[in-house]
Amino acid sequence: MSSESPASSPITRHRTIAVLGNPNVGKTTLFNRIVGIRAKTANFPGTTQEARVAHITRKEADATIESVLIDLPGIYSLNLDLSESRVCAQCLDGTAAPSGEEAHKPDALLVVLDATNLMRNLTIVAESIDRRLPTVVAVNMIDAARRRGIGIDAKRLSEMLGCEVVVCSARTGEGIDELMHALRNARVPDRSAPSDQQGIERWSQDVYLNACAPLDTLDDDHVTDRLDRAFTHPILGVCSFALVMTGLFYVIFKLAAYPMDWIDGWFGVLGGWVGSLLPDGAIKDLLVDGVIAGVGGTVIFLPQICLLFFLLALLEGTGYLARAAFVIDRLLRPFGLSGHAFVPLLSSHACAIPGIMATRAIPDRRDRLAAILIAPFMSCTARIPVYVLLIGILFPARPSMQAIAFTGCYVLGASGGLLTSLLARRTILKGRSRPMALELPSYRIPDLKSALLLTYDRGMVFLKKAGTLIVAISIVLWWLGAYPKYETPTLVQTQIGPHMSEQEVAEAERFNAEQLELFKESLPSYKTFLDQIGGFVQPVFAPLGYNDQLTVGVLASFAAREVFVSTMAIQVAGYDDIDEEGVLFLIENARRKDGTLMFNTPTAWSLLVFYVFASLCLPTTVVTAKESGAWRWAFLQLGWMSFVAYAGALAAYNIALMVGG
Numbered sequence: 001m002s003s004e005s006p007a008s009s010p011i012t013r014h015r016t017i018a019v020l021g022n023p024n025v026g027k028t029t030l031f032n033r034i035v036g037i038r039a040k041t042a043n044f045p046g047t048t049q050e051a052r053v054a055h056i057t058r059k060e061a062d063a064t065i066e067s068v069l070i071d072l073p074g075i076y077s078l079n080l081d082l083s084e085s086r087v088c089a090q091c092l093d094g095t096a097a098p099s100g101e102e103a104h105k106p107d108a109l110l111v112v113l114d115a116t117n118l119m120r121n122l123t124i125v126a127e128s129i130d131r132r133l134p135t136v137v138a139v140n141m142i143d144a145a146r147r148r149g150i151g152i153d154a155k156r157l158s159e160m161l162g163c164e165v166v167v168c169s170a171r172t173g174e175g176i177d178e179l180m181h182a183l184r185n186a187r188v189p190d191r192s193a194p195s196d197q198q199g200i201e202r203w204s205q206d207v208y209l210n211a212c213a214p215l216d217t218l219d220d221d222h223v224t225d226r227l228d229r230a231f232t233h234p235i236l237g238v239c240s241f242a243l244v245m246t247g248l249f250y251v252i253f254k255l256a257a258y259p260m261d262w263i264d265g266w267f268g269v270l271g272g273w274v275g276s277l278l279p280d281g282a283i284k285d286l287l288v289d290g291v292i293a294g295v296g297g298t299v300i301f302l303p304q305i306c307l308l309f310f311l312l313a314l315l316e317g318t319g320y321l322a323r324a325a326f327v328i329d330r331l332l333r334p335f336g337l338s339g340h341a342f343v344p345l346l347s348s349h350a351c352a353i354p355g356i357m358a359t360r361a362i363p364d365r366r367d368r369l370a371a372i373l374i375a376p377f378m379s380c381t382a383r384i385p386v387y388v389l390l391i392g393i394l395f396p397a398r399p400s401m402q403a404i405a406f407t408g409c410y411v412l413g414a415s416g417g418l419l420t421s422l423l424a425r426r427t428i429l430k431g432r433s434r435p436m437a438l439e440l441p442s443y444r445i446p447d448l449k450s451a452l453l454l455t456y457d458r459g460m461v462f463l464k465k466a467g468t469l470i471v472a473i474s475i476v477l478w479w480l481g482a483y484p485k486y487e488t489p490t491l492v493q494t495q496i497g498p499h500m501s502e503q504e505v506a507e508a509e510r511f512n513a514e515q516l517e518l519f520k521e522s523l524p525s526y527k528t529f530l531d532q533i534g535g536f537v538q539p540v541f542a543p544l545g546y547n548d549q550l551t552v553g554v555l556a557s558f559a560a561r562e563v564f565v566s567t568m569a570i571q572v573a574g575y576d577d578i579d580e581e582g583v584l585f586l587i588e589n590a591r592r593k594d595g596t597l598m599f600n601t602p603t604a605w606s607l608l609v610f611y612v613f614a615s616l617c618l619p620t621t622v623v624t625a626k627e628s629g630a631w632r633w634a635f636l637q638l639g640w641m642s643f644v645a646y647a648g649a650l651a652a653y654n655i656a657l658m659v660g661g
Contacts, residue, residue: 015067016104017183018091020128021112022121023074024322024441026140028052029450030112030170031071034180039071039457049073049087050360051098052457070098070106078127083365092131108186109133110179115145115152115167116442118212122204125161126193134186135163138179143169144444150212157211162191171447224443228323237327244320245346252307252350259303267296289478304381305354305462308347310455312358317446326440335418336425336433338362341371345417348378349410352620356627357458366429370421372628373637376615377417379410382561383611390608393588393599405608413612416644428636462623481530481556530556544610544649545603547592554616561616602656609652614645 021027031039035054052071057064072091073084090096094105111128113121118139128135139152158165164182168175194203230236271292278284315321321343329339340362348355355375362368379387387409395401425433500508534552541551549568557564568590590598599607615621615638625634 013063013065015065015107016101017067017069017108017110018106019069019071019110019112020088020092020124021074022076022114022124024319025074025112025114025117025121026170027074027112028071028454029447030138030140030168031069032450032453033170033173033176035069036453039069039453049084051087051091053098053101068101070101075124077123082363084363092128092133106133108183109135110138110183111135112138112140114441115139115141116148116150118150118152119204119208122207123200126200126203129161129163129189129191129193130195132188135189136179136182136186137161137163137165138175139165139167140170141442141444142167142174143172144442148442153211157207160191160207160211162189163187227443228440231320231323232326234327234330237323238331241324241327244315244324245343248311248315251311252304256303256307256350260300263300263303264296267292267299271296285482286475286478289482291475299463302459302462304351305357306455306459308350308354308358309458310451312343312347313451313454314446314448317444317451319441319443322440332418333433335422336367336370336429337418337421338364338367338433340364341367344371345375345378345414348375348380351380351382352376352378352617353462353623356620356623357462359627364433366425366431367433369628369633370424370429372624373424373633373640374417374421376617376620376624376637376641377413377420377613379413379612380617382617383409386557386561386564386611387608390599390604390611393604394601394608396588409608409612412609416613416648420640420644479529480533481528483529543653544606544646545600545653546606547598549590549598550603550607554610557616558618561611561614564611564616602653605656606649606653610645610649612645613641613648615641 019027019031031052031054035056039052039054051073054069054071056067056069058067059065070091072088075082075085075088078085078089078092087096092106092109094103097103109128109131111125113125125137137157139154139157142152145152152167154165154167164186166175166179166182168179170176194200231240271288274292275284275288278287312321325339325342327339328342332339332341341359344355344358344362346355347358352375355378356372359368359371359375362371387406391402391405391409395405425431531552534555535548537555538546538548538551541554546554553564553568588597588599592598621634621638624637625631628634
């Protein structure tokens with residue numbers, strides 16, 4: 001289908017081919033079959049709508065043909081008042097193009113139809129014919145249509161539409177060569193279609209009856225009906241969805257842990273290797289603690305993201321997710337959300353980053369923004385170390401209460417998110433939530449290649465869009481935490497050996513204890529700019545029961561919530577290379593300057609509630625800005641969640657004081 005062209009080709013011709021179709025017709029699978037992994041994802045400027053773009057070079061006898069294929073968003077009509085419909089219409093009119101491409105009318109239009117549901121797909125064909133562009137119609141999923149007893153007369157359909165029609169299967173590869181030949185010879189349709197809705201419906205029915213064989217009723221249809229009754233039932237549907245998603249997240253938690261540990265280990269080895277090659281100094285610290293640590297802290301999210309999108313692509317390929325969204329829609333609608341938001345929100349329990357990225361499947365912009373704003377309220381895996389630490393302090397050796405408190409954290413976070421959505425939809429995102437009109441696709445075996453290509457594409461989008469900015473900000477945080485440099489005082493200790501008498505051992509221990517106290521007193525109160533910021537900001541957190549050290553821990557965890565544990569370990573013990581039980585023991589017994597426990601019960605409750613609500617995650621803030629299209633939404637999310645976290649922590653602290661904590 002393509003080949004490399006020699007530099008000596010006398011003529012180079014450029015062609016643009018737009019690929020259009022309804023959702024769930026196999027359009028992207030067909031696109032992937034044609035272009036493979038050469039596609040990239042690009043936004044339409046000024047929108048959050050995306051298209052996949054691929055460049056194909058083909059050599060002919062007298063010229064080199066460079067074709068650009070644009071996989072447009074799936075739509076039901078070009079005339080709907082929706083952003084995805086508008087960008088498709090503008091692309092066909094030549095007034096818009098994905099980023100990096102020139103805006104002009106496409107040289108050919110490929111309209112993809114579902115052979116198993118042809119009549120409903122004909123609306124977009126009628127609208128495409130009126131554009132008077134060289135057009136080819138691909139009737140996809142012909143293999144599935146044959147199994148259901150549907151016959152397509154491609155010649156008769158071509159006569160009625162006035163353009164070339166090719167029956168094909170993106171899954172098996174049937175008809176792909178014929179389709180590519182038809183695209184090279186695409187012509188403007190010599191027929192027209194009605195422009196009014198009633199006329200289009202009559203025209204579609206006439207085309208269908210003349211070009212398609214009647215559907216034979218097979219046993220498979222009875223099975224499909226029974227599955228639909230179960231999966232869309234108000235109770236059974238919810239239970240089945242909970243079961244499926246529980247299994248999905250179990251797989252993500254279980255499988256992602258291994259590559260995440262490998263990535264963490266690889267970057268640790270890389271940091272050690274680079275550190276061993278360079279002399280001590282600012283460059284070594286920058287590369288090891290800034291660049292490598294920043295990149296590693298970003299890439300470690302990749303396994304979760306890839307697994308999530310891969311499994312969701314497989315589920316979507318079966319046709320199940322459309323049924324699940326239909327069921328959940330009625331539960332989320334009172335909070336101003338649609339069923340499209342449920343999978344992204346559930347995904348956020350693994351990590352808010354892939355959850356926010358998954359909101360691209362939400363067609364309405366207001367619904368999508370609401371889901372993006374509340375996704376970080378869902379308790380993600382990064383909060384788990386903090387939850388374990390604080391719940392262990394609050395309920396030591398009481399596993400049943402620990403389990404209840406752990407579950408309560410998840411429920412509290414989700415409740416805060418839903419109430420935030422309700423508030424947003426009545427204020428800054430006013431307007432009725434878009435009704436979720438969707439067509440239930442046929443059940444089918446998912447296409448593994450398409451799922452892998454989608455996974456690759458989303459993984460690269462994450463690394464390219466989020467990685468660079470995350471690394472830059474991580475370097476800034478490293479600098480704040482590393483400077484100004486100071487001379488560390490020397491700790492003098494007496495070595496205790498087996499040859500020493502009891503009196504000598506006692507004197508040595510007393511000497512070592514005195515030297516340790518002198519060592520601690522000689523350390524600067526605020527070692528770095530981050531420490532100084534912590535001391536400056538501490539009065540803000542004082543009403544929550546936080547001292548200077550706790551304030552530094554909270555500020556440091558902005559890069560990632562789990563950093564709180566290691567930061568507190570460093571401040572309390574002077575190092576962080578200890579196991580979780582050691583951290584818990586040290587923090588339980590850590591003292592403030594006045595001799596009281598640093599983590600008393602009111603403070604522990606305050607911190608727990610604070611971390612349930614706070615958006616302390618730099619990557620999430622960056623991805624929110626990227627996915628929403630503006631930093632103002634990221635700052636609004638950060639500010640609102642910080643306010644809710646502060647208010648909740650203040651309430652928890654004072655309630656705990658009142659009940660005798």
